[in-house]
Amino acid sequence: MIFRTLKLASALTLGLLLLASCKEAPFERPGMDSVQNGYRGTGMVEIYNPRIVAKQDALNTAPPSSPPLPDGGPTAKASYKNVQVLGDLSAGNFIRLMTAMTTWVAPKDGCAYCHNLENLADDSKYTKVVARKMIEMTRHINSNWQQHVSNTGVTCYTCHRGNPVPQQVWFTPLQQNKGADFIGDNAGQNVPGKHVNLSSLPTDPLTPYLLEDKPIRVNGPTALPSGNRNSIKQAEWTYGLMTHMSTSLGVNCTFCHNTRSFQSWESSPPQRITAFHGIRMARDVNNAYMVPLTDTFPIDRKGPGGDVAKVSCATCHQGAYKPLYGFPMIKDHPELVGKPAQVAENK
Ligand code: HEC
Ligand code: HEC
Ligand code: HEC
Ligand code: HEC
Numbered sequence: 050m051i052f053r054t055l056k057l058a059s060a061l062t063l064g065l066l067l068l069a070s071c072k073e074a075p076f077e078r079p080g081m082d083s084v085q086n087g088y089r090g091t092g093m094v095e096i097y098n099p100r101i102v103a104k105q106d107a108l109n110t111a112p113p114s115s116p117p118l119p120d121g122g123p124t125a126k127a128s129y130k131n132v133q134v135l136g137d138l139s140a141g142n143f144i145r146l147m148t149a150m151t152t153w154v155a156p157k158d159g160c161a162y163c164h165n166l167e168n169l170a171d172d173s174k175y176t177k178v179v180a181r182k183m184i185e186m187t188r189h190i191n192s193n194w195q196q197h198v199s200n201t202g203v204t205c206y207t208c209h210r211g212n213p214v215p216q217q218v219w220f221t222p223l224q225q226n227k228g229a230d231f232i233g234d235n236a237g238q239n240v241p242g243k244h245v246n247l248s249s250l251p252t253d254p255l256t257p258y259l260l261e262d263k264p265i266r267v268n269g270p271t272a273l274p275s276g277n278r279n280s281i282k283q284a285e286w287t288y289g290l291m292t293h294m295s296t297s298l299g300v301n302c303t304f305c306h307n308t309r310s311f312q313s314w315e316s317s318p319p320q321r322i323t324a325f326h327g328i329r330m331a332r333d334v335n336n337a338y339m340v341p342l343t344d345t346f347p348i349d350r351k352g353p354g355g356d357v358a359k360v361s362c363a364t365c366h367q368g369a370y371k372p373l374y375g376f377p378m379i380k381d382h383p384e385l386v387g388k389p390a391q392v393a394e395n396k
Pocket of ligand 4: 052190197198199200201202203231293298320322323327328329331360361362363364365366370371372375
């Protein structure tokens with residue numbers, strides 16, 4: 050009996066030794082890169098899979114562009130009939146932007162995607178009406194949300210990448226099992242959701258935070274619950290948003306947090322502040338530009354509840370910590386920055 054126990058014990062030890070000698074985690078193919086982004090010993094490390102990074106590189110290459118033409122000559126307002134936003138551009142730079150917009154948004158269909166080719170001044174295609182608003186929106190982002198987009202800025206390409214409908218947009222889902230039927234109310238969770246990386250977290254953390262402004266913070270200021278009435282259920286919504294943010298940027302939580310305290314701003318990397326403004330920017334863009342376009346879009350472009358397609362972190366970032374790895378596309382398109390006053394006037 051004693052002999053048998055000893056045999057078992059040594060077999061176990063051998064097994065453990067074998068496991069310990071196997072340094073690479075058995076769950077991922079070897080060759081993950083890790084980059085430390087915080088103090089030693091704080092576990093603030095980003096893990097990158099080089100195979101995913103290689104695929105991402107191709108997705109995040111900006112298309113070629115050339116510097117704007119020297120100003121001068123007649124303006125677009127003087128040259129054309131129905132120019133409501135871009136009137137101050139020279140006619141040459143106006144057509145240069147039309148050509149760029151075509152490659153960014155509708156390379157297959159060309160000018161006809163937005164225009165009635167018989168009469169370019171005609172506004173009968175909804176795509177042209179939307180595009181005009183999009184020009185204003187792009188200018189608004191670049192001139193009034195520098196706290197987020199800095200001088201890198203955005204162009205139509207940042208979101209569209211050659212597609213009329215950006216690949217990463219979202220709709221508010223119809224509420225499932227609202228009220229009590231025999232399945233019960235699933236409280237918007239426990240079904241695999243794309244935005245929360247197929248976890249069991251609430252599947253739509255975008256409506257409350259990127260459209261409405263529900264409070265995101267859930268941690269209490271003290272150890273005891275007296276000062277904090279937030280429930281675990283509320284925290285799950287916050288975690289849902291955080292999962293969306295992490296997957297949209299292709300980063301871990303430690304890109305923005307020192308996980309010793311998710312709450313503390315002092316110990317968070319500066320990226321968290323940029324993200325803070327990003328949340329407000331997405332909310333602003335959705336409410337000031339997307340929602341007012343709801344009636345302009347045809348029904349087949351809308352969500353199950355008739356809502357308009359909206360912007361999330363993924364719409365611009367598409368898996369990269371900075372869209373297009375920070376390539377400053379607006380450098381060659383100062384006409385998409387706009388003067389802040391001009392933007393306010395156009396709103
Ligand atoms: C993604 C949509 C879109 C595409 C594609 C597009 N345009 Fe435009 N175009 C617009 C919008 C929006 C306006 C109005 C701008 C304004 O009001 O400031 C406009 C206005 C014009 C005008 C002024 C017409 C007038 O008399 O008022 C011309 C000319 C023009 N576009 C030419 C072109 C050409 C040429 C192409 C293809 C190379 C093109 N556009 C592709 C959206 C588009
Ligand atoms: C912040 C992201 C973002 C930027 C920047 C952006 N768009 Fe969009 N665009 C969207 C979203 C979201 C939609 C709605 C998707 C849909 O059409 O269903 C959209 C829709 C459109 C549509 C309608 C397409 C269709 O077939 O329904 C046109 C045209 C368009 N954008 C043109 C532009 C132009 C031109 C620019 C640059 C001046 C631009 N967009 C910049 C996010 C963006
Ligand atoms: C891109 C940056 C970023 C990433 C990545 C990120 N967070 Fe956050 N997190 C923030 C910001 C910004 C806030 C504050 C939001 C606000 O107050 O509007 C926040 C707030 C929180 C809070 C609430 C803190 C409080 O004061 O109650 C928790 C909890 C949290 N994050 C957890 C996580 C987890 C878990 C992950 C990984 C799944 C994560 N975060 C990934 C930026 C990030
Ligand atoms: C309209 C497009 C757009 C949207 C939407 C957007 N971002 Fe960004 N974001 C950018 C651009 C452009 C930059 C690069 C700014 C720079 O170069 O400093 C950036 C930079 C960042 C950075 C800084 C990265 C670094 O290494 O310094 C963080 C963090 C970030 N975004 C988080 C978010 C989060 C979280 C959301 C959603 C709540 C979001 N972004 C939505 C365009 C966008």
